[in-house]
Amino acid sequence: MPEERVLSPDINFIRDLKKVGGETLKKCYQCATCSVVCPMSPDDRPFPRKEMIMAQMGLKESLLADPDIWYCHNCNDCSKYCPRGARPGDVLSALRAKFINENAIPSFMAKIVRNPILALAIPFVVLFLTLAATGNLHIPEGKIVYSHFFPIDVIEKLFIPLVGLAGITYIVSLLRFWGKLKTLNGTNYQKGFGDAFVETIVEFLKHTKFTKCETNADRKNGHMLVFYGFVGLFITTCWITFYYYVMKIHSPISLGDPMKWFANISAISLLVGILAIIGSRMKDKGINTKTSSFDWTFIIMVLLLAVTGILTELTRLAGIRQIAYPMYFVHLMFVFYIIVYFPYSKLAHMGYRALAITYYKMVGKDVM
Ligand code: SF4
Ligand code: SF4
Structure with a gap:
C-alpha cells in the first residue's frame, strides 16, 4: 500500500x-x-x-x-x-x-534586498557617515588618490566585519539546505562529497550544463563572462592586498602593472557579460517568458557596479577630481550591495545550485 x-x-x-x-x-x-x-x-x-x-x-x-x-x-x-x-x-x-x-538568515535582510531603494540607501548612509566621522567629507586637493579620500584601513574596518557576517549567514543557510537534501535519500551515496563537489566545480568552470539548453543557448557566453569577471575581481582584491601588506606597493598602481591589466580585463568581462545577459533577456525568442524584478534588480546592480568601476578609473586618469571622487563613492555603494547582500540576492544561487548538483552526483542521479 x-x-x-x-x-x-x-x-x-x-x-x-x-x-x-x-x-x-x-x-x-x-x-x-x-x-x-x-x-x-x-x-x-x-x-x-x-x-x-x-x-x-x-x-x-x-x-x-x-x-x-x-x-x-x-x-x-x-x-x-x-x-x-x-x-x-x-x-x-x-x-x-x-x-x-x-x-535567508536573518530574514529581515531578505526584505531589505527586495527593496532596491532601501538596499542602496543603507550603504549610502553608512559610507557618508564613515567619511564624516573620519574627517574626509570633502574632495581632496592634488593628484587623485582614492585612499586619500577613503583610507584603506577605514575601508577594511568597515567591509571586513560586514563581509564576514554575510559569509557566516550564507554558510548557515547552505548547511540548512544541505540538511534538507540529506533527508531525501538517506545515506545511500555512490560517491563521496569531495569527489562530487570537485566534479561540480569543474562543470561550473566549463558551464557544461548550459550547453544542453536550446531556447536560451545564447545565455551561456554572457553568464560565463560575468562568472569569470567576478572571479577575476576577487583575485584582484587578493592581489591588491598582497601588494599593500607584503610588497608595500601603494595606490595608485601604474597602468602597466600586471595586476592593473588583470583588474581591467575582469571589469570588462563583467560589463560585456552583463550586457550580453540583458540583450539575451530582451531578445524576442518567440516564447512567452518574463524576467522577474528579483532578477532584473540584480542584473542592474551588476551593470552599475561595472560601469561605476570603469568610470572611477577613467575619471581618475582624466584628472577630473570633482567627478572621480563622487564616482568612487557611488562605486563603493554598489560594491557594498554586491558583497554584503550576496546571501540574499540572485548571487546566492551559486551555492545552492552547487549543493544540489553535488547531491545528485553523490546519489548517482546527475544527468550528465
Ligand atoms: S525546467 Fe528549467 S532547465 Fe528545464 S526546460 Fe525549464 S527552464 Fe530549462
Ligand atoms: S501545462 Fe503544465 S505540465 Fe503542461 S507543459 Fe505547461 S507547465 Fe508543463
Whole structure:
C-alpha cells in the first residue's frame, strides 16, 4: 500500500510566488510536455511538472527542499513548448527567488534586498557617515588618490566585519539546505562529497550544463563572462592586498602593472557579460517568458557596479577630481550591495545550485 501523506497547502506561499514572477502557475493543466522537453530532467524524477503541481497546491516545505529547482538552468525550453502558456521556467525562477528569501538568515535582510531603494540607501548612509566621522567629507586637493579620500584601513574596518557576517549567514543557510537534501535519500551515496563537489566545480568552470539548453543557448557566453569577471575581481582584491601588506606597493598602481591589466580585463568581462545577459533577456525568442524584478534588480546592480568601476578609473586618469571622487563613492555603494547582500540576492544561487548538483552526483542521479 502506498504511504499516506497529509498535505499542508500554504495559500500565502502561492500568493507570494505569484508576486515574484510565478503568476502563470495556475494555468498548468499537468500535461507534462515541460518535463519531456526539459534537457535537464532525468527519467526517474522528471521536472518541472511536479514542481508546477506542488506550487499550485502550495506545498512550500516540499518545494523548499527540492533540489530540482536548483538543477534547472532557466533555459526555458519548457516555457517554449508549454501548450498553456504556464511559463514553468519562470515559475521555477520564482521558486528560486522565494527560496533565497525564505532561507535567508536573518530574514529581515531578505526584505531589505527586495527593496532596491532601501538596499542602496543603507550603504549610502553608512559610507557618508564613515567619511564624516573620519574627517574626509570633502574632495581632496592634488593628484587623485582614492585612499586619500577613503583610507584603506577605514575601508577594511568597515567591509571586513560586514563581509564576514554575510559569509557566516550564507554558510548557515547552505548547511540548512544541505540538511534538507540529506533527508531525501538517506545515506545511500555512490560517491563521496569531495569527489562530487570537485566534479561540480569543474562543470561550473566549463558551464557544461548550459550547453544542453536550446531556447536560451545564447545565455551561456554572457553568464560565463560575468562568472569569470567576478572571479577575476576577487583575485584582484587578493592581489591588491598582497601588494599593500607584503610588497608595500601603494595606490595608485601604474597602468602597466600586471595586476592593473588583470583588474581591467575582469571589469570588462563583467560589463560585456552583463550586457550580453540583458540583450539575451530582451531578445524576442518567440516564447512567452518574463524576467522577474528579483532578477532584473540584480542584473542592474551588476551593470552599475561595472560601469561605476570603469568610470572611477577613467575619471581618475582624466584628472577630473570633482567627478572621480563622487564616482568612487557611488562605486563603493554598489560594491557594498554586491558583497554584503550576496546571501540574499540572485548571487546566492551559486551555492545552492552547487549543493544540489553535488547531491545528485553523490546519489548517482546527475544527468550528465
Ligand atoms: S507547465 Fe505547461 S507543459 Fe508543463 S505540465 Fe503544465 S501545462 Fe503542461
Ligand atoms: S527552464 Fe530549462 S532547465 Fe528549467 S525546467 Fe525549464 S526546460 Fe528545464
